[in-house]
Amino acid sequence: MFTFFKVKKVAEVLEEITKFPMLPEESLGLKEALGRYLAKDILAKEDLPPFSRATMDGYAVYARDTFGARESEPVILKIKGEIAMGEVPSFSLASGEAARIATGGMLPEGADAVVMLEYTEEEKGIIEVKRPVAPYENVIFKGEDFEKGTIVFPAGIKITPAVIGVLSGLGITQVEVGQRPKVGILSTGDELVLPEKELPLGKIRDINSYTLYSASLESGAIPTLYGIVPDVKEKLFVKVEKAIQENDVLLISGGSSVGTRDFTLEAISRLPEAELICHGVAVKPGKPTILGQVGSKAIFGLPGQVASALLIFYIMVRPLLLHMQGAKGEHLFLRKIMAYAARNIPSTPGREDYVRVKLSFSEKGVIALPILKKSGLISSMAEAHGFLRIPENSEGIYEGELAEVFLLP
Amino acid sequence: MFTFFKVKKVAEVLEEITKFPMLPEESLGLKEALGRYLAKDILAKEDLPPFSRATMDGYAVYARDTFGARESEPVILKIKGEIAMGEVPSFSLASGEAARIATGGMLPEGADAVVMLEYTEEEKGIIEVKRPVAPYENVIFKGEDFEKGTIVFPAGIKITPAVIGVLSGLGITQVEVGQRPKVGILSTGDELVLPEKELPLGKIRDINSYTLYSASLESGAIPTLYGIVPDVKEKLFVKVEKAIQENDVLLISGGSSVGTRDFTLEAISRLPEAELICHGVAVKPGKPTILGQVGSKAIFGLPGQVASALLIFYIMVRPLLLHMQGAKGEHLFLRKIMAYAARNIPSTPGREDYVRVKLSFSEKGVIALPILKKSGLISSMAEAHGFLRIPENSEGIYEGELAEVFLLP
Structure with a gap:
């Protein structure tokens, strides 16, 4: 049905991943939208702010009136009135006049600046202004934040509290986002038992599922857990068929036995419309990773060792899950920083290496200390702050050299 | 009831915050535990791995037998049998013997290493070993990851996927975590309308609530929203009384009018057992921040301007919410990195300054570009990757100087 050993580079796999169709949209209120991704560009349907506002407590003035004002020679202005918070001023200002205004108040017609309270003195219907203000000082103009009709946010960005703030400021309380993908999770291996069960000698607990x-x-x-499948071909086929029907993405994490990986490959190939995107990735750890496409759905065969499976999850599965939800560009990937390697880290050209690191700080900046433990140990997995990436064509990173580090969420 | 204008430093407020009592514990299964904080140290209740395991496909051997083996002069070993995945070997090895084993298989008694498949050749009941292995090579020993009785994780850490992996490997499928705090949110100001409502001229939408x-x-x-309270003292008092009864933390974000902040202060002081922790913080933005304690509960008076309110949220409210849930140490704070300032950023000694920055990369490392916009504008809020911190005693950060940046979640 398809050729075997189709080894791809990480970048090639990521390119294929962004070709999967996105899930349909759904409409959410702002209380439910946190962490989702905008499915459409957001346009301002009104000006923000909706009118010119004071950004300081003080007096609305015509700026030109204050030019030349100083402590010893204050400018005298007549107080026309006070602007109540949240109300439209009932008067306009002429030259020589001022109006009391608080932060957030609406500027009366004729005013183009606000003199701060501390630079004035009020007495019997007049104020003394002791410092000049420039036009537009201490004022935010109508539409200065967003003009009606302009793009506020492009599709594909993550909805953070700040994004929600801007949306509510614009009166946009319902947003279109991509649906959340359903993910089936399956562990294979005769040696596995459920973590909640008694552990017979010779068996180990299934770590990958949770x-x-x-x-x-x-x-x-x-996510939905589909439990543990023993290394029996037909049992795997039946489970895979069911799980891929019920989900958008299926993660099979390989039992460690030699034959199991081939079973995963065969299980994918037996599905109608199956296409193999890769069988093997030029990456360490995670080389035996498989990715198949079944219609609009994806099946990953992940390494059996949990730390490797989790790495592949972060560099390939997560971008797919985010892409399906509508994320774009940098939003698909873990956040990247740069850090200085705390020691030499050798690598083999021809593949990308990802090394778990702990981060610390020195006067020089961020330091990445590789966690060097036997690859089968899982204790190192939870200690890591991130993954240091060694590019494909590199023979390694020298101590003191700057390297890319992807931060774990 | 308490003195006014009790200005504190950020560090002093944070110290007070960690004195609030933690919320009671609750017990969760691993499916629900993501993102919560461990309320107790976790001890290994068994060895991990539970037995010595192969980390490669190959042959279990007695390492000493292979010493001196080479391509031209292989060592010959008798195949005693095969170790089925997930089973206890039915035999032990004597010197001169080997057993077929796959990654994850249990080492038979007598074996202390595994020779990789590629360095052997099998024929009629014997193998040729073409390279020596050292004792313990390609093997993870019983308890090498975690020994029974040792501390696996200390209380206060965040439960990540990797932590969940380690817990399930150890058969710990139920964990004690701190309960989630209930947070009431209240906006004040005569000028505010709900974001979903029609906007009359002179009013603006309530941005802070969402x-x-x-x-x-x-x-x-x-969180629970308590809506908008107009600048009427008694109305605020009634709402505050109700909201603090129903929550662990109450956030009142000040209307921008001059009197409102005093109302918040008065509302706190009228509650029985009220204690003022600070009235004013030496920080920019966010100076007018108020923190009061009412029994085991906290009331924050936050700035009216949303970008300032959100900053104070991240540097003070969030640490309190995480502390109440059981988080400790670095887990209380936003993740910190170091970045080079893209331009001079002046500051005033005597207070901490936080400046919103966008991050980019150069050959030198991470570059932080301050987002310089009028403080009242909210468009800059959603563009920021993080906050650059200028310490209290600093007069600013020079272009090219390294500074701390806290990453937004």
Whole structure:
């Protein structure tokens, strides 16, 4: 049905991933929208602010009137009235006049600046202005934040508290976002038992299921656990068929036994419309990763070792889950920083290497200390702050060299 | 009831914050525990791995037997049998013997290393070993990850997918975590209308409610909106009394009118057992921040301007919400990196300054570009990647100087 050993580079796989169709949109209120991704550009349907506002407590004035004002020679202005908070001024200002105004108040017609309270003195219907203000000083103009009709946010960005703030300021309380993908999670291996069960000698607990469940949840997906399948071909096929029907993405994390990976490959190939995107990725850890496409759905065969499976999750599965939800560009990836390697980290050209690191600070900046433990140990997994990336064509990173580090969420 | 104008430093307020009592614990399964904080140290109740395991496909051997082996002079070992995945070997190895084993298989008694498949050749019941292995090579020993009885994780850490992985590996599927704090959110100001309503001229939309709602949600809290209260003292008192009864933390974001801040202060002081922790913080923006304690509960008076309110949320409210949930140490704060300032940023000694920045990358490392816009504008709020901190005793950061940047979630 398809050729085997189709090894791809990480960048090639990521390119394929962004070709998967996005999920349909849904409309959410602002209380539910946090962490989702905008499915459409957002246009301002009104000016923000809706009118010119004071940004300081003081007096609305015609700026030109105050030119030349100083402590010893204050400018005298007549107080025309006071502007009540939240109301339209009932008067306009002429030259020589001023109006009391508080932060946020609406400027009366004729005023183009606000003199701060501390530079004035009020007495019997007049004020003394002791410093000049420039036109537009201490004022935010109508539409200065956003003009009606302009793009406020492009599609594909993540909805953060600040984004929600801007949307509510513009009166946009309903947004279109991509739906959350459903993710099925399946562990394979005769040696596995459920973590909640008694552990017979010779067996080990299934670590991948809960790990990938939580990582999927953190990536905005709706995960479902399909339990453990023993290394029996037909049992795997039946489970895979069911799980891919019920989900948008299926994660099979390979039992460690030699044959299991081939079973995963065969299970994918037996599905109608199956297409193999890659069988093997030029990356360490995670080389045996498989990605297949079944219609609009994706099946990943992940490494059996949990730390490797989690790495592949962060660099490939998570971008797919976010892409399906509508995320674009940098929003698909873990946040990147730069850090100085605390020691030499050798690598082999021809593949990307990802090394778990702890971060610390020195006068020089951020320092990344690789966590060097046997690859099968899981204790190092939870200690890491991020992954240091060694590019494909590099023979390694020298101590003191700057490297890219992707921060774990 | 208490003295006014009790200006504190950020560090002093943070110290007070960690004196608030933590919320009671609750017990959660691993599916629900993501993003919560461990209320107790976690001890390993068994060894991980539970037995010595192969980390490569190959042959279990007695390492000493292979010493001196080379391509031209292989060592010959007798195949004693095969170790089925997930089962206890039915035999032990003597010197001169080997057993087929796959990654994850249990080492038979007598074996202390695994020779990788690629360095062997099998024929009629024997193998040729072409390279020596050292004792313990390609093996993870019983308890090498975690020994029974040792501390796996200390109380106060955040439960990430990797932490969940380690817990499930150890058969710990139920964890004690601190409960999520309930947060009431109240906006004050005669000029405010709900974002979903028609906007009369002179009024503006309430931006703070949804912003603080989402930020609370992101900080693990359970937020409730109490709407908008006009600048009428008695109305505020009634709402505050109700909201603090129903929540652990109350956020009142000040209307911009001059009197409102005093109302908030008075509202706090009228509550029984009220204590003022600070009235004013030496920080920019956010100087007028108020923090009061009412029994085990906290009331914040936040700035009216949303970008300032959100900053104070991240540097003070969020640490309190996380502390109440059981977070400790670095887990209380936004993630910190170091970045080079893209331009001079002046500051005034005697207060901490936080400047919104966009991050980019150069050969030198991470560059922080301050977003310089009028302080009343909200468009800059959603553009920021983080906050650059200018310490209290500094007169500013020079272009090219390294500074601390706190990353927005």
